[in-house]
Amino acid sequence: MEHKMTHQHSDHEHMDHAQDEHKAHQGHGGHGGHGVDHSGHEMMFRNRFWVSLILTIPVLLFSPMIQEWFGFSMPEFMGSNLIGPGFAIAIFLYGGIPFLQMAVPEIQTRKPGMMTLISLAITVAFVYSLFALFAVPGSGFFWEMATLIDIMLLGHWMEMRSVRQASGALNELAKLMPDTADRIREDGSTEEIAVSDLSKGDLLLVRPGASVPTDGEIIEGQSELNEAMITGESQPVTKGEGDKVIGGTINGDGSLRIRVIATGDETALAGIMRLVEEAQGSKSNTQILADKAAGWLFYVALAVAALTAVAWIIAVGFEVEVLERVVTVLVIACPHALGLAIPLVVAISTSIGAQNGILVRNRLALEEARLINTVIFDKTGTLTEGRFGVANMQIAEDWQEDHALALALAVEGDSEHPIARGIRQKAEEAGVKPAVISNFEAIKGRGIKATHEGKTVYVGGPRLLEMLELKLSGEMEAFANKANENAQTVVYMIVEKQLVTAFALADVVRQESKQAVQRLHEMGIEVAMLTGDSQHVADAVARELGIDMVFAEVLPEDKDKKVAELQKQGKKVAMVGDGVNDAPALTRADIGIAIGSGTDVAIESAGIILVQSNPLDVVKIFELSRATYRKMIQNLIWATGYNVVALPLAAGVLAPIGFILSPAVGAVFMSVSTIVVAINAQLLRRTDLVAKPV
Template sequence: MSDHHGHHDEHAPHQKPTDRECPCCRVCECYRDESDEEASSHEGHHGGGGHDHGGIVDHSGHEQMFKRRFVVCFLLALPVLYYSSMLQEWFGYTAVQFAGSAFVGPVLGVIIFAYGGVPFLRMGAVEARNREPGMMLLISLAITVAFVYSLAAVAFEIGEPFFWELVTLVVIFLLGHWIEMRSVRRASGALDELADLMPATAERIDESGDTEEVSVDDLSEGDLVLVRPGANVPADGVVEEGESNVNEAMVTGESKPVEKTPGDEVIGGTTNQSGSLRVRVTATGEETTLSGIMRLVDEAQQSKSRTQVLADRAAGWLFYAALGAAVVTAIAWGLAEGFGLSVVERVVTVLVIACPHALGLAVPLVVAINTSLAARNGMLVRDRIAMEEARNLDTIVFDKTGTLTKGEQGIVDIATTDGWNEDDVLTLMAAAEGDSEHMIATAIREEAHARGLSVPSTREFEALEGRGVRATVETDISVGTGESSAVQQGTTVYVGGPNLLRHLDIDPGDSLTAFADEAGSRGQGVVYLLRDDEAVGAVALADVIRDESREAIDALHEMGIEVAMLTGDSEDVARAVSEELGIDTYFAEVLPEDKDEKIVELQEQEQLVAMVGDGVNDAPALTRADVGIAIGSGTDVAVESADVVLVENDPRDVVSLVRLSRKSYRKMQENLVWAAGYNVFALPLAAGILAPIGILLSPAVGAVLMSASTVIVAVNAQLLRRADITA
């Protein structure tokens, strides 16, 4: 049984991430050092210049720092390459000479090492202090060996320096890091896009009805604000006046605009489209839905998956393997050719090739894209491990009411006696129930409205407690096909259930009795229409099954996942819903406090189980399941008992979640295979195993290959964006 839910207690106040936790830093192992003259290498990253959205930070500072250093070092490297004696010999040209031209390579090499290489040295030093060797330490060793050897070669004339290779290494490392940071920034862009949704100002309406423009930060609960067409809603609230369509796509994943009328809730950051709305503020700042979503997205990007932990360990192992290979290479080449330039070249090449850039990027970049893609589709991931587990699910258990069904009564069947048709029965039922607030009355009126029926007015409405309603028709109407079907002004009609029939001592007749028996076997309730002491029609009502539920269950079956259902309803109701949807297993008459026991039953059968519920009554079961999914939480995104929160009440999002989990894991595996395979293949080449047949890799070529592997991993991860995860 899973026990990974202990983290749920940790989500209370959201802590601003430290540099060690930052997903951007996790990729490049770049940790803040206050002694950095450019503590602004993190500008906009963890402080001053960056956007801070409730503890969520912007990583663009890293990208800009590496871009700036790359451009400067690239320009300074050109003269070094031009005056390199080795390149002159290779390409058959003679560089223009001037007084001091011999010092172009050494001087610019030192500058490039200091400006472009020092960030890597500093990050490598942090890895060494933390005893967590990784790619930064390998880069530091590679460029330091090249730099020290080249200086010694110039100072003591012990050989040919290779400043051109040193500066090439630094430039390629900076380019690779810039590409990485750009990929991470784009992948993590969901937070920035969400933050940009919230407007800076709002139009607050005072008691006299006048409007004033105020900062969104100055809004308080209870304020009334005006939201004009085209403007973004400044805070969560309830519509008091006006009708409009609101685009909620960026928050809920719902592509179609949602109609809003007085009494409807609106979410801060969504876009008002057609009409003006007056909205009473119910939540501001950190309490808004948007802030909750951003916190969950940020938490997901910071949490590590099992695959990522494996990649981090592999990077550490690779450091020791590379160091060992470098030592063996140095000894072997030193014994074979003497300890000179060739030995240094081999050692530097081994260290460069072994840099686990691709390995370090393989998983975090997929995680960032996964989280962004999930958020765009209304799926908020709180636990990375649970997201990863979703790909292996054996059984998904759905709560029935409000999840597979709408949680409200609806008409599912209609029966009539001779001379009457369905519309006739609905017309009179809707008329009689016109003043009733009962949920059955609401279901009848909604069905009549959906059919476009013209409902006559009534008078002398009376609610018959426990039995139904009675009302008198005000106008003559013609219904049915026979004379007996005419309804004249002053006719009294009744609508009610079996208790009403018993109270009035009326026999519904064989056809309606058979209809009621069949409906009862399906767990449905029956309501009759009576006129002139005669039952003329009946409707069957049930908790309406969502059309989306059928699609979701069919899709899960196609994926090889079994579906179970939990409900507190009777055996008849549970069986009817289960048969209609094709559910594999159902548990009926289950009390909320006993739902987690059913999850345990399935887990004891060695099944990996997900629970899908509303996050309130289902909290124990959500926590007990291997993957807890809260569905239809709407504005309540901070469901502590769930691993994943689905903003929309759409069971098909569960299918999307499993598909995204599978596709993301496949990308992680592809990237890990490529990154690890590249090193296994390239390290022997770097050590010179093919030297006897004339194949040797220079440090610069090694750096190119290393950076190429990083780019391939980044591009492969980006392909996840094109994945179709919709049900």
């Protein structure tokens, strides 16, 4: 990310402008795995691939070996023998140099990887071919070097395109804070000023529906504030004089006058932004599989080349043939297939994921998902729908459900309160039409009342019962007690002092949540739930879904700490969330999974995004990760297996019986290996990610 640059970027400062444009973006992808991010170089690799591919055509056409293989010849003229080498040199300088520059940090840290192996092969091929051009005409490796560079550029372009990662989490957080505020002058009038110009002690007007500009204390007014994006609390919070408000939260219907108590870096939102930044900076730099294989191959190639040199010098003395053997070993050590083994699987698994509603922003997130043994779900908006719904109803014996719903629909018709919306939805699902009412009136802090067919109708909670001096009895009391046990909110409807209906409302649990938890348990993964809601509410949801661990009444900074606590216990943690308050935890977790319907900042903080708000898709991530890993291992075996055969032959172990592997035959081996790897990667498309019913 732009805010967090690592020292390794200095290694690229001398690279061209195309790379400089992206240099500031930090990630954990790319070869090298030591904190260097090559994903920013996607455009550079794409452009260099196409240019190098075009430049390769004359190299192939004027290669004596290619002409011999395919039985054609190019017209000869003065200097025609230099056309192929000339274009090959251009390819090396344009397409090959980036690999050499990106090998620098690998060499500096003494952790050779793919970049070092590629650099070794193309440099040796280039230097030897220049030498051979004059010393031993026709024995150079120019066309092998050109195609190797093309394949490696293609592999890296594919890889980076499939895992392109935007890094806008902090910008999305900053967007929550309004740019301007209405400051109240001493004469009572208001003026619009920039939030950055606010000072502690300023008096501000927060209009209904507006964002709170900064942290403050309410001096006058009462309203319900939506703090879900900061605290994770699913219900709007009622606040009045003397209560604190958080910058970035959304005001409800009331008008508020607030006194500024914190500005700039001191606000709660700024604190969350710092947490995201710190968590992103603390990510481990995991090496990818191909890099580890490349690192081993680098040392193997050097060792085999040294043995080859010693053996051939003993056998034939200091001949040019010895040099050709050593060069053949070093060039063949870098197989085309290894350059494509991982990128092809990554590209295909990313595509499969997208078809299944899984967007992969960070390759390592998908690669490491197979190692996860604990999944933490944010409750509101993830396991639940983040809205109130009627969980249960109790109707008096002499009343019909349709009649009760029609009356409730009419009385709650104009209210925007979440509970009213839940009752309305229940009535609309039942297909009833609202009853005719009149004399609608709100009873402050108690509920509402209206007149229907000459009778007074009340709707409200327990405080309404106190006002009307009504007591619960029989079935209604049992219903209310059970609802309270399940942390549900109870709303009553009373007609002329008769309690006719009780509604139990709760944050609606998604239908797929229970199945998702069961499937994760079957995969040997522990499930935890993290929420800003009360312990009572959290325990009720956890009981219903069969969740193993519950963390309730958790503030944003503590969400981050809870993830860190589990990691300290040696657990590999995935976090699933959808709110701004989840952003630090999503970033701190080994894998952050954002529900797509959530806020932009949660999406920007996650390595994997679920397009649908379906917890079952979390299961698909682990299935895809395991299938992808299997394919990566298979491809690496194919790619490196080629070396097991080719390196000894290139070294000349069969020379005593008259067989020496020429670079041309080695290239054929290389092509076969590449084709096998490509076909095997395509087989990943047959992976079945359909969420099977439990």
